Structures are given as structure tokens and as C-alpha cells.
Amino acid sequence: MTPEEQSIREMTREFADGEIRPRSAGWDEHRRLDDDVLRMLAEFGFLGMGIPEAFGGLGLDLSTCLAATEELARGDGSVALSVSMQNGPVASLLLAHASEELQGELLPGIASGARLVAFALGDLGAADAEDAIATPVGDGWRLDGHKHWVVDGDRAGAAVVFARSGPDGETRGGLGAFLVDTAAAGYRVVRRRETLGLCAAEIVDIELDGTAVPDAHVIGRPPLGDEYAVQALPLSRLGGAAVALGIAQAAFEHAARYSREREQFGRALTAFGAIRHKLAGMATRIAAARALVRETAVALETPDGERGVGMASWTDRPGLVATPDMARWAASHAAVSVAREAVQIFGGYGYMRDYPVEKLMRDASGTGICEATGEVLRIIAARGFEATVATG
Numbered sequence: 536m537t538p539e540e541q542s543i544r545e546m547t548r549e550f551a552d553g554e555i556r557p558r559s560a561g562w563d564e565h566r567r568l569d570d571d572v573l574r575m576l577a578e579f580g581f582l583g584m585g586i587p588e589a590f591g592g593l594g595l596d597l598s599t600c601l602a603a604t605e606e607l608a609r610g611d612g613s614v615a616l617s618v619s620m621q622n623g624p625v626a627s628l629l630l631a632h633a634s635e636e637l638q639g640e641l642l643p644g645i646a647s648g649a650r651l652v653a654f655a656l657g658d659l660g661a662a663d664a665e666d667a668i669a670t671p672v673g674d675g676w677r678l679d680g681h682k683h684w685v686v687d688g689d690r691a692g693a694a695v696v697f698a699r700s701g702p703d704g705e706t707r708g709g710l711g712a713f714l715v716d717t718a719a720a721g722y723r724v725v726r727r728r729e730t731l732g733l734c735a736a737e738i739v740d741i742e743l744d745g746t747a748v749p750d751a752h753v754i755g756r757p758p759l760g761d762e763y764a765v766q767a768l769p770l771s772r773l774g775g776a777a778v779a780l781g782i783a784q785a786a787f788e789h790a791a792r793y794s795r796e797r798e799q800f801g802r803a804l805t806a807f808g809a810i811r812h813k814l815a816g817m818a819t820r821i822a823a824a825r826a827l828v829r830e831t832a833v834a835l836e837t838p839d840g841e842r843g844v845g846m847a848s849w850t851d852r853p854g855l856v857a858t859p860d861m862a863r864w865a866a867s868h869a870a871v872s873v874a875r876e877a878v879q880i881f882g883g884y885g886y887m888r889d890y891p892v893e894k895l896m897r898d899a900s901g902t903g904i905c906e907a908t909g910e911v912l913r914i915i916a917a918r919g920f921e922a923t924v925a926t927g
Contacts, residue, residue, distance in 0.1 A: 821869055
């Protein structure tokens, strides 16, 4: 790590230990984050880590952003999920394709915490990616339909909504990205999803009923929204990977501490080879996944050179050794396996809500399902290597 990255990681860990972890269980029980934690996240600059200093952000490199996100997730995965969405797909999309006026309107507000922006995409190629329709009307657009699984879709002040567009309302047109004011007429949250893990995360379904979007709030060109989404997904994948790593690290630390304190047959659990082997395997899986996430982050930030690839050309490099899909799968797999082992080390206590590893196991399960399942991520990664073999 660079000295800056190490310093920010340590500062974030102190913040997470002092302000997040003590309240995590309460948020999980009540299925909601306190508003004041979002205010503190903004005050410390976490919501603007990936936003340039010109817009009031910290302008940190991707590796440092991911390291901080991991430490926040070590405190609570739901908190880190909101932070990763703002610094990942939301910020990258606006910086790459929004007009200067729109960037000036939105990015300072995100960095200061005054305005969260939700990312309403859905599953590309699946039905719910096409169930929002954009129809050109006068000097703007009319949005109808609904979107599922929108993080912070109720709390956010605006949402980037991806909708199919075409002349005269023809739905076979390209996917467009539209900035919607959540206070606008026709925007309505119809359902709050209750999940097994990451319970405090605000994941909602929204309905759009004639919601008006002026031309000035169209991001880039409407037919190119599919391309914009594909470009933003690597950061979304890596943000999810960092969340998974934080959950895994928390589970490992709890298990290691408990195994030193808990005695069986007059000896600490760490005196037994089976427990030591479990802990060694857990630590190894976390370290391996973290290395892959970091390698991928370095590749994303290096537009030139043998290893590097820019965001726009990511999909043109199928032979790249480290990919966001591989990193996300490795991290979520580590989180699930490490959390499960932690529960085993705690024994019967690990299955009870009085102890933290029960929640961590539930949270870990979400990292292997939300956005893309491990099976889908492995298929995408495999296709890249197949293409590499085919081209020699």
C-alpha cells in the first residue's frame, strides 16, 4: 500500500470501530440506517472519495477507495453498500458521460452528502432491464414503467434510471440513462425489499408513471445507455467485492478472538489443530481475494501499458488476467466460506443473534447474490478466457 492508502485505511477503521460497529446490530434489527451515520459519512468525505477535488470530493485513486470501503464493510455491510454505489457506478457514469452542467449540479451534492443519487439499472439483458420505457415528448422525455432492486431509491434525491427509448415511443430502441428527480410527479417507491442479510440497506422497487425528464437531464446519448452501463459495471463489481472483503475480515477477526478466549477441556480453542487449520484457511482466502481485487483496481486505473486497461476499453481485453467479475466472485466466495467457518468456530453460540457472526453470515450470503450470482460471474470470467484461447 501507498502511505496515503494505509493512512486512510487506518482512519476508516477507527471510524468504523467507533461509529459504525457499535450500532450495526440495531440497524440490522430495525432494517434501517440512522440518518446521522450518513451525515457523518459525508463529513468524513466517504461519499465523495471517488469524486475529483474540483467538485468537492477527495479525488482518491480506486485502490484507496476500495480499501476504505472494505473497512466500512468491516463495520457494517449496508453502510459500505451505500458508499460504494455513490463512489462507483454513480460517480463514474456522471464523470464519463454527463454534461458539465449536470456534473456541476450533482457531484458537489453527492460529495457533501446533501444529495444521494440512486442507480436504477436492473439486470442487463433480462426482463427488468427493459420494463421502463422512455418516450420523447416536446423538449424532454416521459418515463413509464418500473425498476427493481434500487439501492437508496427512497432516500436518494435523484436516480439515474435506465430505460428503453426510441422514436415515437418504440420500445426496441437503445437503453438510455435519465436523471430523475425523486420528488418529481410520477416517481413512486412501491415496495421496500426485506432481505435475509444486509437488512439495513434500503433496497426498493420504484414505479414511473409519466415522469418528466428534461433533455438537460439526459446522460449522454439515449441509444448508448447499454454501453454506459457496461462501462460502469466494473466499478460496481469491485465495490461489491470490497464490501464482501470487509464482511469476511470482520468474521475472521471475531472467530480468531473467540478461539483465543474460549476454552475447551482446559485449553483455548487455538490449541486444537482443527481450529488453527480453519483460521489459516480463512485468512488465506481473504488475502487471495484482496490481492485479486487490488490487481483489478490497478488495471482499471492504468489506461496504457501492458497490464493496464481504461474503463472504455475494458470489454476489449478479454485476456486480462484479473477482471472485475473474477474479483467479485472470489471476494463473495471468501465472505460466505469465512463467515460459515466463523459460525462453526463459535459452535451453538454462532447460530444465535447474541453473537455477531450470525449477522455476518447472513450479510455474506447477499454478496454472492446481489447484482450478479457467483454462477453468472464465473460464466462471464470463463467467456473471457475462452476468447483468449480462441485468439491464441
